[in-house]
Amino acid sequence: QVQLVESGGGLVQPGGSLRLSCAASGTIFRLYTMDWYRQAPGKQREMVAAITMSGSTNYVDSVKGRFTISRDNAKNTVFLQMNSLKPEDTAVYYCHVRIMSRDSWGQGTQVTVSS
Numbered sequence: 740q741v742q743l744v745e746s747g748g749g750l751v752q753p754g755g756s757l758r759l760s761c762a763a764s765g766t767i768f769r770l771y772t773m774d775w776y777r778q779a780p781g782k783q784r785e786m787v788a789a790i791t792m793s794g795s796t797n798y799v800d801s802v803k804g805r806f807t808i809s810r811d812n813a814k815n816t817v818f819l820q821m822n823s824l825k826p827e828d829t830a831v832y833y834c835h836v837r838i839m840s841r842d843s844w845g846q847g848t849q850v851t852v853s854s
Contacts, residue, residue, distance in 0.1 A: 741765045741843040743834040748848030751824055755852070759819040761834030761845055769812035771838060775819045777830035777850075784833070788819060801827075824852045 747759040759775070772791045778784040788808035789797045796808050807820040817834065829852050834845040 741836060741838065743836065743843055743845035745832065745834050745845040745848040748832060748850045750851045750853065752854050753825060753852055755824050756820070756822045757824065757850060759821070759832055759848060759850075761817045761819075763815045763817070763834075763836065766836070766838060768815040771836050773808075773810060773817040774835040775808060775817075776833045776835050777828075778833070778847075779827075779830040782830075787832070790817065821850070824850075826852045828852050 742764045744762045745759060747757060749757060751757055761773070770792055772789055774789040775787045776784050777787050785799060787799055787802055788806055790808045790810050798806060805821065805823045808817065810817045819832070821828065829850060831847040831849050833847045836843050
């Protein structure tokens with residue numbers, strides 16, 4: 740059974756930075772694309788960033804140039820570095836992996852951008 744545990748959320752002022760981490764267990768981490776999603780109040784969950792097993796990355800347009808996804812296969816961990824944060828980035832951020840058409844999600848970590 741895959742387990743994903745996020746950490747690193749919190750309250751930050753506009754323009755600030757946060758680094759989210761997602762520790763994975765129960766799978767051969769390095770073989771799979773890992774994603775970060777977010778869900779703001781009253782909105783649908785959206786994919787923010789993804790990183791393939793080879794390290795190729797993809798981002799939603801609204802975070803390009805501000806967020807960076809990376810992975811450490813030796814530590815079974817994926818990161819999301821978030822810079823120049825905006826109030827509209829406020830959401831619960833979730834780590835995700837799809838294995839054999841089965842989705843696994845972490846419990847989520849709250850990111851609040853406010854002055």
